[in-house]
Structures are given as structure tokens and as C-alpha cells.
Amino acid sequence: MSRLTFYLIVGLLMVLGIGTSLHRHIQMEVPWTPGEQRQVWEVEAVVDFTALGDSARAELALPSHQRGYRILTENTASPGYGLSFLQDETGRRAQWSIRSATGSQQLYYSVRLLVTDDKRKRQIARPPLRDVSWERPYDTAAAQVIERAWMRSADPYTFTRELIRDFSEDRQGENARLLLTQFERTPLLVRLLNQAGVHAREVSGLMLEDGRRRQALTPWIMVFEDEENWALFDPRTAEQGQPENLLLWETGGRAVLEVQGGTNSRVTFSMLSRSQPAAAAVRSQLADDTLLNFSIHSLPLEEQALFQTILLIPIGALVVVFLRILVGIKTSGTFMPVLIALAFIQTTLPTGLIGFLLVVSVGLVIRNYLSYLNLLLVARVSAVIITVIAIISIFTVLSYRVGLNAGLTITFFPMIILAWTIERMSILWEEEGPKEVLIQGGGSLVTAVLAYLAMNNPWIRHITFNFLGVQLIIMSLILLLGNYTGYRLLELRRFKPVTED
Amino acid sequence: MWARPSQLLRRGIIGMNRRNIRYIGRYNSRRLYPLVDDKLKTKLLAEKHGITTPALIGTVTTQFGIKGLREMIAGHSGFVIKPAKGSGGKGILVIERVDQDGFIKPSGVRLGLEDLHRHVSNILSGLYSLGGVPDVAMIEGLINFDEQLSEYTYEGVPDIRVIIFRGYPVMAMMRLSTAASDGKANLHQGAVGVGLDIATGTAVRGVQFDRSRRDHPDTGHELASLRIPDWTSLLELAAGCYEMTGLGYLGTDMVIDRDCGPMLLELNARPGLAIQMANGEGLRRRLDLVETQPEGVSVKDRVAFSQEHFARRGELRAAPAEPELAQSCAST
Numbered sequence: 001m002s003r004l005t006f007y008l009i010v011g012l013l014m015v016l017g018i019g020t021s022l023h024r025h026i027q028m029e030v031p032w033t034p035g036e037q038r039q040v041w042e043v044e045a046v047v048d049f050t051a052l053g054d055s056a057r058a059e060l061a062l063p064s065h066q067r068g069y070r071i072l073t074e075n076t077a078s079p080g081y082g083l084s085f086l087q088d089e090t091g092r093r094a095q096w097s098i099r100s101a102t103g104s105q106q107l108y109y110s111v112r113l114l115v116t117d118d119k120r121k122r123q124i125a126r127p128p129l130r131d132v133s134w135e136r137p138y139d140t141a142a143a144q145v146i147e148r149a150w151m152r153s154a155d156p157y158t159f160t161r162e163l164i165r166d167f168s169e170d171r172q173g174e175n176a177r178l179l180l181t182q183f184e185r186t187p188l189l190v191r192l193l194n195q196a197g198v199h200a201r202e203v204s205g206l207m208l209e210d211g212r213r214r215q216a217l218t219p220w221i222m223v224f225e226d227e228e229n230w231a232l233f234d235p236r237t238a239e240q241g242q243p244e245n246l247l248l249w250e251t252g253g254r255a256v257l258e259v260q261g262g263t264n265s266r267v268t269f270s271m272l273s274r275s276q277p278a279a280a281a282v283r284s285q286l287a288d289d290t291l292l293n294f295s296i297h298s299l300p301l302e303e304q305a306l307f308q309t310i311l312l313i314p315i316g317a318l319v320v321v322f323l324r325i326l327v328g329i330k331t332s333g334t335f336m337p338v339l340i341a342l343a344f345i346q347t348t349l350p351t352g353l354i355g356f357l358l359v360v361s362v363g364l365v366i367r368n369y370l371s372y373l374n375l376l377l378v379a380r381v382s383a384v385i386i387t388v389i390a391i392i393s394i395f396t397v398l399s400y401r402v403g404l405n406a407g408l409t410i411t412f413f414p415m416i417i418l419a420w421t422i423e424r425m426s427i428l429w430e431e432e433g434p435k436e437v438l439i440q441g442g443g444s445l446v447t448a449v450l451a452y453l454a455m456n457n458p459w460i461r462h463i464t465f466n467f468l469g470v471q472l473i474i475m476s477l478i479l480l481l482g483n484y485t486g487y488r489l490l491e492l493r494r495f496k497p498v499t500e501d
Numbered sequence: 502m503w504a505r506p507s508q509l510l511r512r513g514i515i516g517m518n519r520r521n522i523r524y525i526g527r528y529n530s531r532r533l534y535p536l537v538d539d540k541l542k543t544k545l546l547a548e549k550h551g552i553t554t555p556a557l558i559g560t561v562t563t564q565f566g567i568k569g570l571r572e573m574i575a576g577h578s579g580f581v582i583k584p585a586k587g588s589g590g591k592g593i594l595v596i597e598r599v600d601q602d603g604f605i606k607p608s609g610v611r612l613g614l615e616d617l618h619r620h621v622s623n624i625l626s627g628l629y630s631l632g633g634v635p636d637v638a639m640i641e642g643l644i645n646f647d648e649q650l651s652e653y654t655y656e657g658v659p660d661i662r663v664i665i666f667r668g669y670p671v672m673a674m675m676r677l678s679t680a681a682s683d684g685k686a687n688l689h690q691g692a693v694g695v696g697l698d699i700a701t702g703t704a705v706r707g708v709q710f711d712r713s714r715r716d717h718p719d720t721g722h723e724l725a726s727l728r729i730p731d732w733t734s735l736l737e738l739a740a741g742c743y744e745m746t747g748l749g750y751l752g753t754d755m756v757i758d759r760d761c762g763p764m765l766l767e768l769n770a771r772p773g774l775a776i777q778m779a780n781g782e783g784l785r786r787r788l789d790l791v792e793t794q795p796e797g798v799s800v801k802d803r804v805a806f807s808q809e810h811f812a813r814r815g816e817l818r819a820a821p822a823e824p825e826l827a828q829s830c831a832s833t
Contacts, residue, residue: 377626
């Protein structure tokens with residue numbers, strides 16, 4: 001295989017890895033660091049109505065993903081009611097139904113919203129212009145109000161602004177006052193806008209304020225400049241634009257709450273703001289995974305925890321590759337240090353180190369005796385395994401008696417690894433002497449500790465778990481390191497005498 | 502304490518990574534490894550190619566066969582037990598003398614038959630083999646090494662490592678065992694390495710534990726006067742291993758027997774880099790030169806080329822006229 005192909009593959013892996021990671025960061029808003037805090041709103045809507053005794057049906061508009069807010073989870077509580085979520089072009093709705101109900105009814109809907117800095121505006125279909133007809137004398141009043149605002153405006157937005165101002169306190173004229181006696185402010189404004197040929201609709205929004213209870217939705221006017229662009233106007237102040245803390249609840253121009261078979265229906269909202277680690281916030285996002293957003297967060301929690309560890313192994317491998325190829329540290333067994341590091345993760349470092357050294361040294365002494373018994377190799381290794389189990393049991397029981405719970409975690413050490421380490425070390429001792437045992441055993445431990453520190457780093461854990469693309473980057477780095485023909489760091493020392501002539 | 506990479510580069514020192522990728526990876530096909538990793542295979546192959554190796558007393562292939570060990574070694578005053586697939590000198594047990602009470606290692610340590618049995622059993626279990634695969638124990642005759650060389654070594658046979666690159670001998674050193682190395686000739690265990698001039702087989706430089714050394718630590722004999730007898734035929738024997746194995750980058754371990762002259766002890770497909778220390782010179786320039794040479798040159802011409810171009814300090818010493826040794830030894 002030519003080198004060009006090799007570099008192409010490495011480059012491809014690198015680009016793919018960085019690409020998917022960036023995609024996840026930008027699209028899914030997965031943060032790069034685990035410590036980042038994100039604001040999460042918990043909003044609860046309570047639907048109250050008095051049922052008339054027969055079948056009842058309640059339909060509540062629900063919010064959807066929008067600028068500034070992303071829905072994490074939603075829940076409902078409604079004992080005895082059937083529930084279904086409906087979705088059409090005007091938005092999402094929850095529909096509760098029951099065959100018979102009497103008296104006061106309460107239905108709950110709660111949603112957790114992640115505050116995002118996503119600034120993209122959502123596409124909303126422009127409503128058609130409605131034919132508007134007025135009874136006398138409102139037709140003249142309406143025409144005059146429109147005429148007045150029209151003269152002082154240039155486009156749909158400025159027209160809307162002027163129109164609303166004509167209805168506000170200080171500039172309220174005769175005509176406006178007359179219209180307001182008969183019509184409600186917001187529907188009236190939408191009507192006037194429609195008459196003037198401006199596409200507009202009434203939408204309902206919720207002003208988010210921490211700790212507020214029994215809040216109601218406020219009406220807003222959505223004005224369309226053309227088919228795609230729209231702006232929100234406050235029907236009271238004529239202010240243009242969506243306030244930071246405004247959550248659009250219903251944008252389809254339909255009623256927020258419709259109840260059949262009940263009276264006195266109303267919906268109230270309470271809300272709570274919380275900060276929580278970004279990683280946790282991201283984890284609870286509603287799963288809308290495409291292949292590109294492929295994520296292990298859709299797995300059950302138990303499998304996720306397993307994967308979190310598995311995804312760390314390449315990091316350990318990278319450390320080993322780095323230390324062996326660039327530094328030149330000798331280890332016993334190529335990836336034994338990674339496995340030891342994995343055990344350290346379970347036991348924590350001090351306990352793990354002490355436990356490892358204790359078990360291996362005691363094991364070496366016992367293995368030394370076993371070598372006099374003239375046993376076959378397989379039998380001897382098996383005997384070492386059993387010895388290791390015995391040593392671990394004794395240490396665990398002893399440490400428990402002394403009151404050290406840390407000792408209990410030594411059991412996380414994989415038996416086979418300990419047994420093989422002991423076996424290899426003892427052979428090394430016989431063959432090459434204690435010095436080589438120290439070099440290789442020390443090298444293994446140093447490598448294992450470094451691998452542990454890398455793998456146990458919260459930042460690395462966060463990155464490897466949340467950005468699968470990182471695995472591809474590690475792969476390409478390892479491939480690149482495998483191509484390195486330069487000197488190892490320790491060789492600079494080893495070959496030093498040659499340069500001293 | 503630390504050298505700069507540029508210093509090493511200027512001297513043509515080759516590091517592990519470069520050796521692995523640029524030479525072993527490129528010139529040594531993996532499928533040829535078993536030929537050198539299995540010493541029994543090497544031995545049989547050498548026999549076929551007429552390359553002298555130490556005599557094979559016998560092999561033990563099954564745990565059951567260990568019982569026959571005593572009979573096998575009866576009548577031999579000294580022998581070597583080694584695993585066929587061992588590496589780095591692991592599992593090689595040298596018995597110098599046999600007397601009434603047992604078997605005596607070069608260090609004077611006395612072993613019983615039991616110890617030999619255990620050693621063979623370990624070999625068969627794969628304790629010393631690469632990857633722990635079951636192995637075969639070989640029992641070889643002891644080499645009666647040339648008296649001229651005995652002052653230079655301590656308890657054990659000195660061997661001569663020649664790096665053969667594409668059939669050309671590129672660098673050579675002698676490995677002298679010491680008390681520290683327990684009679685073994687591995688540099689990292691403390692044996693002394695003496696760089697040898699490819700042209701003449703005379704000593705260039707000595708190292709122990711990667712540090713320069715002028716005399717043998719145990720015998721106190723100075724190393725400068727070391728001169729390998731029968732040098733050219735040793736190089737030709739070593740260079741012939743290229744045709745024998747097909748491996749482009751090869752470490753050949755040769756010994757000189759008092760009666761039979763140069764012999765092939767074993768081959769190594771991943772020879773170490775300490776030879777550069779012993780020679781005080783990097784391999785790089787020599788390997789680069791050999792890479793420009795055409796294929797299909799005869800063994801004699803290759804050795805002549807190497808002797809001409811790799812002579813130390815650029816001066817070509819006249820090849821010494823030596824009486825040919827009587828070839829009384831069979832090729833096994």
C-alpha cells in the first residue's frame with residue numbers, strides 16, 4: 001500500500017472525526033467541557049375545568065422546539081384520562097379524553113426546556129389573509145385608523161408599529177376607542193392588519209420568570225414581512241421582537257385550550273428555573289437521533305455506563321502507544337497497562353496501587369515456592385490464579401475488619417491479569433534478574449498510572465462519551481504514531497555514549 | 502546525559518522505530534519468521550544449505566519424552582538445552598560439565614537431573630516461547646570454542662553477531678559473556694559487546710551496559726587485541742543466510758568452534774541496535790549504501806564489497822592470509 005493511500009485514510013479519519021464532533025457540538029449543542037452549566041426551565045401547565053357529567057375532551061396546545069429553547073422532556077398527569085399527542089402543520093397538541101366525568105377536573109402537563117443560544121429563526125407558515133367585514137359604524141373607524149397608520153409607515157413592520165401605537169393610551173383617538181368598545185385588542189389588531197393586506201396572526205406566549213405560579217399566556221402578534229420572515233409585536237407597547245424570556249406556546253393561530261363537555265375551563269402555568277450541568281441536560285434531550293446524530297444516549301442507562309468505560313480504552317491505548325513509540329518505556333505485555341488502568345478506575349488510584357503492589361509481591365513470593373514443585377505450566381498458572389483469589393480475599397476481609405472500605409474495591413482487579421503479571425514477573429526475575437523486573441514492572445505501572453490519569457479525567461470522559469467522532473481522531477493519531485521512524489525519547493539517552501567520542 | 506536527535510542523525514544511528522518500519526517491516530516478510538523463530542527449523546534448513554551449525558544431540562517434544570532425557574545426554578560431557586522457539590536467549594541452559602553428583606553450569610552452580618527435567622518441562626509448556634505456544638526442547642552439543650578467544654570471555658561461549666542486510670554483512674560485533682550476564686551473551690544482561698571491523702575482524706571498540714569499556718570486566722584482558730580468526734569465511738557463512746531464509750534484515754549469531762571453525766548458532770529477524778553502540782557508529786550509512794546495490798550478487802562478491810566499503814576509518818587493511826582450517830566437521 002502506498003504512503004499516499006495511508007495519509008489519505010488518516011486524513012479522512014481525522015476530517016470525519018472532527019466533522020462529526022463539530023456537528024454534534026453545533027447541532028445538538030453538546031458542550032466541549034463537562035463543567036458547563038445550562039439553564040433549564042420547568043414549566044407546568046394546569047388545565048382546570050368543571051365537567052358536566054358526560055364524556056369530556058380537552059385539547060391543549062403544546063410548545064415545540066424554538067429559538068432559544070429546546071424541549072428536553074415532557075410529562076403529563078391525568079388520572080383516568082386517555083391521552084394522545086396530535087401533530088399537524090399548526091403545531092402540537094395534547095388531547096385528553098374521558099367517557100364520563102363530573103365536577104372539578106385538573107389535568108397536568110409539564111415540560112423541561114433547555115435554554116440554548118441557537119439563534120436560528122424557525123420557519124412558520126404564513127397565514128392566509130382573511131376577508132374582513134365590519135358593521136357600521138366600525139367600518140369607517142377601521143378604515144380611518146388604517147389610513148392614518150398607512151400614511152406614516154413604509155412596510156408591514158412599521159405599519160404594525162404605527163397601528164398598535166394608535167391604540168395605546170397617549171395616542172388613542174376617537175376611532176380606536178370606538179373599536180375597542182366592541183372588540184378585544186389583539187384580535188382587533190390582527191383583523192385590521194388583515195384588512196390592510198398584512199399577513200398576521202395572534203400567537204400565545206409565556207413570559208418565563210423564575211418561581212412564578214398561576215401565570216397566564218399573553219397574546220402576541222406575529223407579523224409576516226414576506227412568506228418566510230416574521231416578527232413578533234407586543235400588542236400593548238408596539239415593541240418589535242421576541243423578548244429573551246418569552247416562550248412561544250402556541251403559534252398556529254388556534255385556541256390554546258379547547259374543552260368539550262366542561263365549563264369554566266382555563267389553563268394556568270407555573271415555572272421554575274434551574275441550572276444543571278450541561279452534560280446532564282444534553283443527556284435528557286428527546287431522542288431524535290438520525291444516523292449522523294448517532295448517539296449512545298439512546299441506550300439504556302446500564303449499557304451507557306458500560307460504553308462509557310469501553311470508549312475510554314482507546315484513550316489508554318493512545319497513552320500506551322505514545323509512551324512506547326515516542327518515549328520508549330518498556331512495559332510487560334503491550335496492553336496490560338490499559339487493563340490495570342481500567343482496574344484503577346474501579347478502585348481509585350491509591351487503593352489500586354497499594355492493592356496491586358501487595359497482591360503482586362505476595363504472589364511473587366508464593367509463585368517462587370510453586371516453582372520448586374516442578375509443575376506443568378498450565379497447572380502452575382492456575383495455581384497462581386487461585387492464590388491471587390486467596391490473597392485478595394484475605395486483604396479484603398482484613399481491611400474490612402480494620403475498617404477500611406477501600407480494601408473492598410481491590411476485588412475489581414481482573415484475576416487473570418494479576419495472575420499473568422505475577423507469572424511473567426517471576427519468569428523475568430529468574431531469567432533477567434530483579435533489575436529487569438523493576439524496569440518492566442515499573443514501566444507498566446507508570447504507563448498504567450498515566451493511562452489512568454488520562455482515562456479518569458472528567459474532561460476526557462465527557463469528550464469520549466459525548467463525541468464518538470473523537471474515536472476516529474484517536475484512530476488517526478495512533479496510525480500516524482505507528483508511522484513514526486524517528487528516535488524515541490529514551491534512545492536519546494541510550495545512544496548518548498556514541499556521540500561522545 | 503541526553504543526546505540531541507540531530508547528533509544521532511548525523512552519526513547515522515538507527516532507532517527502534519526506524520528499524521521496525523523501514524527495515525524489518527520492509528525487508529522481512531512475516532511468513533518467513535517461523536524459519537528463524539524456530540531454531541529447529543533453522544537448523545534443518547542450514548543443514549540443507551551446507552551451513553555448519555552445532556551438533557544436535559536430540560529433541561524432546563512431549564512431556565512423556567522427558568523420561569528419555571538421561572539416556573539422550575549420556576556420554577556427553579557438556580551440552581546445551583534450549584527452546585526451539587525461544588527469543589532473546591531465554592530458556593537456554595548451558596551444562597559445561599557432568600559429574601557424579603550432577604550437572605554443572607559455567608558459573609559452577611550444580612543442578613540435579615530433576616532441575617533439568619523441570620527446565621525441559623517448562624520449555625515444552627511454552628514458558629520461554631514467543632506468545633507462550635507449546636514448544637520443543639533441543640539439546641545441542643557444547644561448542645569447544647577457540648582457545649585464542651578464551652581470555653576475552655568469562656564462563657560461556659562468545660558469539661559473533663553479524664547484521665546481514667540484503668545479503669551484505671553490514672556490521673559485526675562480538676559478544677563476550679561476563680559474570681554479570683551469567684554466561685549468557687546478551688548485551689542487556691551485561692555481556693560486553695566488542696565492535697568488529699568488517700574488513701579484518703579486529704576489535705574497534707567495547708561497551709558494557711551501553712557504556713564504553715576497554716577491557717573485560719572479569720578477566721581484565723584488554724579488548725583491543727581481539728582478532729577473529731577465519732574472518733572472511735565467517736562473513737561468507739553469515740551472508741549465505743540471506744539466500745537460506747530470504748530475510749532482508751537479519752541478525753546472524755556465529756560461533757567459532759575449535760575444530761569446525763565458524764558455525765551458525767541462530768538467526769534473528771529482529772536484531773537489536775546495541776551493535777551500533779559497540780561499533781561507535783550508526784548503521785544508517787551502511788544500510789543506505791547496500792540499498793543501492795543490485796540483487797543477485799554472489800556471496801563472495803557481497804562479502805568483498807562489504808570488506809572494501811565498510812572497513813573501519815576508511816582504511817582498508819590487507820586481508821590477513823590465514824591457513825584454511827581442515828574441514829573435518831560435518832555440516833551439522
